[in-house]
Amino acid sequence: MLTKKIQTALNDQINHELASAYLYLSMAAYLEAAKLRGFAAWMRRQAREESGHAMKIFDYVNDRDARVTLHAIEQPPTAFKSALDVFERTLEHERKISGLINRLCDLAAKENDQA
Helix, strand or coil: CCCHHHHHHHHHHHHHHHHHHHHHHHHHHHHHHCCCHHHHHHHHHHHHHHHHHHHHHHHHHHHCCCCCCCCCCCCCCCCCCCHHHHHHHHHHHHHHHHHHHHHHHHHHHHCCCCC
16 A cells, blocks of 8 residues: 555656646647657657556556546647757756656655555
8 A cells, every 4th residue: 555645646746747748749739730740750659658657657556556636737838939949848848757756766765665
């Protein structure tokens, strides 16, 4: 069984991963409209990857007999300055999400949850 802190943090991470997928789909839509189909396809792949991360955490929470609670996802930006802007924002976002994963690891260690 997960501690309440771990369960809350994992549910928050599910939300972050799904929001990332939503952001990357928005970026793909922008790139598609700009006729940058290769870039758009790459962003779609990133969206699928983020959805996959969310589902792995979703399944993990359920496997540990805890409760998944989904939260609202904010609308992502839809306008970007350029393809470069999209990829700079992607890098910034990936750094943010990696930091959140690192905090999850720190919390797990603090809560003595090796799983």
